[in-house]
Amino acid sequence: MKNRASTHVLILLLTVALTAIAHYSIHYGALIRGYETSYLTAGRNIFLLLLLAILPIFLARFGKFQGNWTLYTSAVLLFSIGLTVQYRLFSDPEYISRKDKAEARQAKIKTLQLHYIQENYSAEKKQMMGLPATPPSPVDLSQEKPRPAEGDLTDVFLSGRTLIPLFAIACFVGVFVLFRREAVLDFLQRNGFLVVLLTLVPLLLAAITSRAGKSLGNMTPWEPAKIPFLIGFAALEKPQLAIAVVVEGGGYGAAVSAPIAARVILKARDLGLLGEQYKPKPQVPAQIPKAKKKK
Amino acid sequence: MIILLFFLQFDWNKLRPENLFGGQVLERTPAGLSIVYLIGTAVLIVFLLLSFFSNFRRPKFVFEENLPKEVKSKLTTTLANRSLRVWQFVFIFLAFFVYGFHVYWTYFADENNEQFQALSYKDLRNRRTQAARLRGWMLDRSGNLGSALAYYKLNQDGNINRTFALEKEMAHLLGTERGTPGLERTIYRQEADATPEAWEVLTTIKRKEDEQRDVRITIDRDLQAFLAEQLKDKKGAIVVLNPQTGDVLAMYSNPVFSLSQAQTLEDYLKLEGDKRNKPLLNRATREYYVPGSTFKTFTMASAFRAGKQNTLFTSLPEGFVPFRGSRSITDANGGCEPPYGCTTLNILQAFEASSNQYFSQMAVELGRERIRETAGAFSILAVDTPEDALRADFFPGIWNASNDRISNALAPQQSTIVTGKDISAYDLGLEGMGQGYAGQMTPFQMALIAAAPANMEGKLMKPKIEMDLPPQMFSQVLSPPQAAQVREIMALVTEGGGGTATRVFANVRAAGIRSGGKTGTAEKQAPVYDEKTGKLKTIKKKRRDADGNLVEYNAPVMYERTDSWYISIAPLEKPQLAIAVVVEGGGYGAAVSAPIAARVILKARDLGLLGEQYKPKPQVPAQIPKAKKKK
Known part of the structure; x- marks a missing residue:
């Protein structure tokens, strides 16, 4: 399997298909529990992933990018899992409602109980319960009246959960395009330290406004996973570049943003932005590996 | 294309x-x-x-x-x-x-x-998954859905609620969702893994749903409701068993609570705090009573086991003196029990007249070892000292149940009798008539004592609550001919000229049902509660503590409560009922408990529990009700 853009596009399309299956699974599970999930949100999620899936085609064709796509694909894969989990949680009335959680739970319990009764109770038992006396039969979900999903077209497409990923994708493309311009590279090279300081601003904002995991003692078990996002900056021993990558809704720092940052660093290295000593030079003689081989 | x-x-x-x-x-x-x-x-x-x-x-x-x-x-x-x-x-x-x-x-x-x-x-x-899982329905012994004891119903608010047909009458048996568990929390078979793993769903064509999980129990719904009616406004308990199979036909204890009343924690704590009525206590299985004369059935069974049933004893006007200098044991009237008076009695006369003197002498004659051995056969715990008797525990082993959780939930407090060598002949004599150190019996235990001779083979069957379990024997108490003899002696109480319950059972005899029984009247020290506040009445008393100083303390005011007992078996030819009735403070056994037992027998006849031949024939033509409707 060659590491070509087309291969990765194939994998990404496969990811999209799997995510679609996962969304259907969530939708169906919701019907069993008596509520409907939003088709619009599902469509939005698939659309975002499709956008990311076909982006490599354009970047490779028009952006002349010939590097490694593995990190990008990994990031999109993790993003798709994040979207799936998000879809499951945010379509659940019990999870999203602030006031009538108990009521939503009760509604779910009742639906499940009715399904059980429909499938297992005899007609006589149903009649005694005060239900229509029908013989036990499998539940036909298409005949049910699930609780409708909330949110219309504008709600879904103007929410932060749509706009922020779109913004992040645009930023990603923008950064890619910008970094190929000589003037931008020059400017970054000259004011590297300032850019690093500027990067800290969104980071601090995120740290201040973040609701989860204020301190080590207060962390959820997966919260330490955010640490590599910070480590990403420490990687620059003599910072020439500072990169801010924010993919909101993308999940954890390590999952989406950090790999993008790493990719940008690599790209910058290839472009000679990190200084001469990082530039890959074909000057090392081939003797040493050869000697090893002889052993 | x-x-x-x-x-x-x-x-x-x-x-x-x-x-x-x-x-x-x-x-x-x-x-x-x-x-x-x-x-x-x-x-x-x-x-x-x-x-x-x-x-x-x-x-x-x-x-x-x-x-x-x-x-x-x-x-x-x-x-x-x-x-x-x-x-x-x-x-x-x-x-x-x-x-x-x-x-x-x-x-x-x-x-x-x-x-x-x-x-x-x-x-x-x-x-949520826990709440969504519906329990099975609980059906009574008829197995009809129409007489379900616990089922689900769609409420007016649209919720599916667990509903109980006899939510008051069966509260002790079913048990609440908090506190000590009852049948509700134990009888339904719980699957080891309630939610199947995903691959199980994938690989199984049709996942096996545990079938209905409905359970059928031995309680008769109508009889249970009838018992509750009988004990209305009284404190006490009734236990009705089938002595042939061990089926518990009905078991009721009053005061009671309603299951819907005990759903919230506050309500439950209120019930728990009611020390005066103790509504949460199942008196039938977990309250000790002094059995009084009903315990003579035990002494008689013990005599038969020892082969001493033909021994004659003489009643004296001054009573029976077990040893020189001891207090004497007299009959209830202070002398000798009528109608036989102070004379030499055989076991038939003694049982019919409920002679204390005879059974005290019999107990002393039998001795500790035989009493202990018979107690074991009746599932009574025989202990050495009175202090040990206070440490008696629940006895789940008596139940014939499909799993331990059920027998633990229904376990009776084990009845005790002291048979150590430290107790005197006087104490032993008192035990023979159901007083003294034999004073810790549960109504459930007394029903078992009635059930053993009522069994056609003289076996004590383990009581059971699940309908589809095969009967199991606890012990062979008597041989079949002995059991038949004991039954005939018990019948004297309701049929003999001097029987203590002869008059009460006239209507039962008139219905063509022969029955046996034993009345009992027992005094028990019970605390007094204030009528208005419902609090324990206390009195200040003084005593010396370990250092010899006088200290004041609050002692509860006690009074002598006369409990009314009756144990009964019916019909005598092949007993289908073994009944124990106790009414706290009811007075004479013949006055309160025996009429209740008589009514229970007649009700059981109406319900067909005694067998087809006893069922009253519907000879009244159907025209009369129709005529009434027209009016």
């Missing part, structure tokens, strides 16, 4: 999950889809790892393709390039670390992490 036709013709409903996985809608059906998704994700991750490692040794550069082949082969990573590669690797590693964390917390922690399990009750999803 063919593909298009295929797409049009294809029945897409075949791909619906309920058709793919199991053919039924289950909460976990979409888990099958999740598995497809997870497998796909795993494949993708493997692809990505392969692609990553294939590039790991040497990065490919943008300019690489334009280089000549010799130069290309000499290309290698510099130190800096390699360090960047390492960082790249670290990021990937951390990404999988995150993924692994999710997998751990969603799947493995459930089984392996104790802390996670301890907190799992906080997971609302668990509570």
Whole structure:
């Protein structure tokens, strides 16, 4: 399997298909529990992933990018899992409602109980319960009246959960395009330290406004996973570049943003932005590996 | 074109999950889809790892393709390039670390992490699946849905609620959702794994649903309701067993509570705090009473076991004096019991007249060892000292139940009798007539004492509550002919000229039912409660503490409560009922408890529990009710 853009596009399309299956699974599970999930949100999620899936085609064709796509694909894969989990949680009335959680739970319990009764109770038992006396039969979900999903077209497409990923994708493309311009590279090279300081601003904002995991003692078990996002900056021993990558809704720092940052660093290295000593030079003689081989 | 036709013709409903996985809608059906998704994700991750490692040794550069082949082969990573590669690797590693964390917390922690399990009750999803699982219905011994004891009903507010036909009458048997469990929390078979794993859903065509899980218990709904009626406004308990099989036909204890009353914690605590009435206490199985004369049945059974049933004893006006200088034991009237008076009695006369003197002498004659041995056969705990008797525990072993949880839930407080060598002949004599150290008997135990001779083979059957269990023997108390003899002697109480319950049972005899029984009247020290406040009445008393100082303390005011007892077996030819009735403070056994037992027997006859031949024939023509309706 060659590491070509087309291969990765194939994998990404496969990811999209799997995510679609996962969304259907969530939708169906919701019907069993008596509520409907939003088709619009599902469509939005698939659309975002499709956008990311076909982006490599354009970047490779028009952006002349010939590097490694593995990190990008990994990031999109993790993003798709994040979207799936998000879809499951945010379509659940019990999870999203602030006031009538108990009521939503009760509604779910009742639906499940009715399904059980429909499938297992005899007609006589149903009649005694005060239900229509029908013989036990499998539940036909298409005949049910699930609780409708909330949110219309504008709600879904103007929410932060749509706009922020779109913004992040645009930023990603923008950064890619910008970094190929000589003037931008020059400017970054000259004011590297300032850019690093500027990067800290969104980071601090995120740290201040973040609701989860204020301190080590207060962390959820997966919260330490955010640490590599910070480590990403420490990687620059003599910072020439500072990169801010924010993919909101993308999940954890390590999952989406950090790999993008790493990719940008690599790209910058290839472009000679990190200084001469990082530039890959074909000057090392081939003797040493050869000697090893002889052993 | 063919593909298009295929797409049009294809029945897409075949791909619906309920058709793919199991053919039924289950909460976990979409888990099958999740598995497809997870497998796909795993494949993708493997692809990505392969692609990553294939590039790991040497990065490919943008300019690489334009280089000549010799130069290309000499290309290698510099130190800096390699360090960047390492960082790249670290990021990937951390990404999988995150993924692994999710997998751990969603799947493995459930089984392996104790802390996670301890907190799992906080997971609302668990509570939801728990609440969504419906219990079976509880049917009475008839097995008709119409006489279900516990079932589900659609309420007016649209919720499905557990409903109890006899929510007051059966409260002690069914038990609440908090506190000591009853049948409700123990009798339904609980599956080892309630939610199937996803792959089980995937691999099974139709998951086996545990069938209905309805249970049929031995309680007769109408009889149970009838018992509750009989004890209205009285404190006491009634136990009705079938002595041939051990079926518990009905068991009721008053005061009682209503199950719907005990649903919230506040209400439950209120019930628990009511020390005066103790509504939560099942008096039938867990309250000690002094059995009084009913215990003479035990002494008689013991005499038969020892072969001493033909011994004659003489009643004296001054009473029986077990040893020189001892207090004397007289009959209830202070001298000798009528109608035989102070004369030499055989066991038949003594039992009919309820002679204290005879059975005290019999107990002394039998001795400690025989009493102890008979007690064991009747499931009574024989202890050495009175202090040991206070340490008696529940006795689940008496139940014939399909699992321990049921027998633990219904376990009676074990009745005790003291048979150690430290107790005097006087004490032993008192035990023979159901007083003194034999004073810790539960109504349930007294029903068992009646049930053993009532069994056609003289066996004590283990009581059972589940209808479909085969009968089990607890012990062979008497031989079949002995049991028949004991039954005939017990019949004297209701049929003999001097029988203590002869008058009360006139209507039972008139119905053609022969029955046997024994009355009992027993005094017990009971605390006095204030009529208005319901609090314990106390009186200030003084005593010397360990240092010899006088200290004041509050002692409860006690009064002598006369409990009324009756144990009964019916019909005598082949007893189908063994009944024990106790009414706290009821007075004479013949006055209160015996009429209740008589009514229970007649009611059981009406319900057909005594067998077909006793059933009253509907000789009244149907015209009369119709005429009434017209009016």
